Amino acid sequence: MxxxxxxxxxxxxxxxxxxxxxxxxxxxxxxxxxxxxxxxxxxxxxxxxxxxxxxxxxxxxxxxxxxxxxPRSIAGDHHAHVVPAKPVTALWRGLSATERRLDATDRALEIAVIGGGTGGVELALALAYRWRHRRPAPRIALYHRGDALLGRGERAAAAVLADALFDAGIARHGGTTIARITPGTIASADGREFVADAVFVATGAAVxxxxxxxxxxxxxxxxxxxxxxxxxxxxxxxxxxxxxxxxxxxxxxxxxxxxxxxxxxxxxxxxxxxxxxxxxxxxxxxALALIGLGTRRAVAARSWPLAPTGYAVWRLKQAIDKRFIARYHAGEIARIMHRSGV
Ligand SMILES: Cc1cc2nc3c(=O)[nH]c(=O)nc-3n(C[C@H](O)[C@H](O)[C@H](O)COP(=O)(O)OP(=O)(O)OC[C@H]3O[C@@H](n4cnc5c(N)ncnc54)[C@H](O)[C@@H]3O)c2cc1C
CATH class of the missing domain: 3.50.50.60 (FAD/NAD(P)-binding domain)
Incomplete structure (x- = not known):
């Protein structure tokens, strides 16, 4: 898991x-x-x-x-070129398929990421970093419903993320509710159409x-x-x-x-x-959210007026994540069970 x-x-x-x-x-x-x-x-x-x-x-x-x-579904999101952020197995499968397409073409593919919450922004930045040496460079665009990234009250962190998207060359389409996905395009609720060779979906949460x-x-x-x-x-x-x-x-x-x-x-x-x-x-x-910026930098968001950003925040996130995952290594669990006499 x-x-x-x-x-x-x-x-x-x-x-x-x-x-x-x-x-x-x-x-x-x-x-x-x-x-x-x-x-x-x-x-x-x-x-x-x-x-x-x-x-x-x-x-x-x-x-x-x-x-x-x-992720919440969008009409047409069953198409083969649509990659949900979750379940994680579906994300890896979709990412591999997208990379096979990137390998097979000398055209710069248009990659859409839908969702302006933590998941969507982090994923877009991660993809940009992953593909930073690819030529031709895929063109990544982030689409989100409201004007601002993240939820209400996260203005400082949202501003850091907006800058990070800009620096990574990711186009941002705020105020754009994607309502339909078809092979090769996505369309907004107000009728605009965008080219999208692959679509990553991180649109909040649904059952x-x-x-x-x-x-x-x-x-x-x-x-x-x-x-x-x-x-x-x-x-x-x-x-x-x-x-x-x-x-x-x-x-x-x-x-x-x-x-x-x-x-x-x-x-x-x-x-x-x-x-x-x-x-x-x-x-x-x-809850404190430590959001990776693709590079070895992260921003801390907790509705503060300032959003601490940089390598130190990334190291903190790394330390927390590594400590969390280490707790579930079977060897560690076995040691705990042994110590507590289970
Ligand atoms: C890209 C991304 C990044 C994120 N980063 C963070 C972060 O840094 N920090 C943070 O706090 N949150 C983060 N989140 C949110 C976090 O993933 C969820 O809030 C968290 O995983 C919820 O845990 P859960 O146990 O409820 O469900 P999950 O972790 O989603 O686990 C659900 C499990 O149930 C299984 N399952 C589902 N349906 C069935 C079924 N019908 N039958 C059998 N099994 C089933 C699934 O296969 C899965 O193993 C992120 C989310 C995304 C998409």
């Missing part, structure tokens, strides 16, 4: 792909958890069953959903299509509504955390909240199984 915090830097080439991977298989074996390598296609919270892609069903007493989110759910209250975007104990509001046997969960007080879809919720989720599963009172998850109001 990939750690998305290191994804843009891996796309840029600062890490090898294996460095951002967590070996779920080994961790499951260590924890003696039975692992199914399959997609869940249906969740029935009334019958208390899940259905796997091969049609087999499984009953549950307690269910924890941590299935994340994918993975093709997943049926029954008996689960969901918010207007389809995410599962949970209470402060991460429990489905009308399905006490179902817990959810991370991007798929819609918290009582909404929070951005960010790995920070997913990671912080995980220990509470694990604890509450045990408490629910043993009939003890559940713990509350108090999601912090704001």
């Amino acid at each position: 990939a750690y998305s915090g290191m994804l843009p830097a891996t796309v840029a080439g600062h890490y090898a792909r294996h460095e951002m991977q967590v070996d779920i298989g080994r961790l499951a074996r260590l924890a003696q958890v039975k692992r199914y390598r399959t997609r869940v296609t249906q969740i029935d919270a009334i019958a208390r069953t899940i259905t796997r892609a091969d049609g087999t069903r499984q009953c549950y007493d307690l269910l924890a959903l941590n299935i994340g989110a994918v 993975l299509p093709g997943l049926g759910m029954r008996g689960l209250a969901r918010d207007e975007r389809g995410f599962i509504r949970v209470n402060t104990r991460l429990q489905g509001v009308d399905a006490p046997g179902v817990f959810a955390a991370g991007d798929i969960a819609s918290l009582p007080v909404p929070r951005p879809k960010s790995g920070v909240y997913a990671v912080r919720a995980a220990p509470v989720l694990a604890d509450n599963l045990e408490r629910a199984a043993t009939g003890r009172p559940l713990r509350e998850f108090r999601a912090q109001r704001r």
Whole structure:
């Protein structure tokens, strides 16, 4: 499983792909958890069953959903030249296909990146850095709905990112809601058309299509509504955390909240199984985002009036990411389990 915090830097080439991977298989074996390598296609919270892609069903007493989110869909985004930022396997597949096309042509291909949030901007900058020596140089353009990058209240960091895009030669089309993708072009809601040989999509968060759910209250975007104990509001046997969960007080879809919720989720599963009172998850109001600029520089965003930027911020991000991923190396987990007598 990939750690998305290191994804843009891996796309840029600062890490090898294996460095951002967590070996779920080994961790499951260590924890003696039975692992199914399959997609869940249906969740029935009334019958208390899940259905796997091969049609087999499984009953549950307690269910924890941590299935994340994918970019919001745009009409026509099923075309072969469209590359979603998530799932990560789809991103790598699409990136390889795009690079095969770059190798096969002596024309400068037009690359569109859709989405002006952290994911889209970081991805565009990472692609520009990855392809910096390619000739002819691909022409990258970033399309985003509002006039400003990032969310409201991030003016300082948005200004740094706008400069970084300019320096990297990435054209920026603000106020451009892309409403349709066709082979070779993308079109905005107000009828403008742009050439796009490949389209990378990082358009916020949506529930993975093709997943049926029954008996689960969901918010207007389809995410599962949970209470402060991460429990489905009308399905006490179902817990959810991370991007798929819609918290009582909404929070951005960010790995920070997913990671912080995980220990509470694990604890509450045990408490629910043993009939003890559940713990509350108090999601912090704001999270620090360290956003890579493609090069070995990053900008820190936390709605501050100033946005610290540079190599030191990149080193901080690198240290945090490396420490995070190291915690999930099977050797480290085995050592912790051994020390705590598990
Ligand atoms: C380019 C990019 C960069 C990002 N960088 C950062 C960052 O630096 N910091 C940060 O905090 N956040 C970052 N994010 C956001 C972050 O990726 C998410 O908020 C975080 O991954 C959410 O964690 P999660 O566990 O909820 O879901 P995910 O990490 O998305 O994991 C979901 C898992 O569930 C599996 N799954 C999904 N559906 C099914 C199904 N039906 N059946 C079985 N399995 C299923 C998936 O295969 C996946 O393994 C970034 C996102 C993107 C796109």
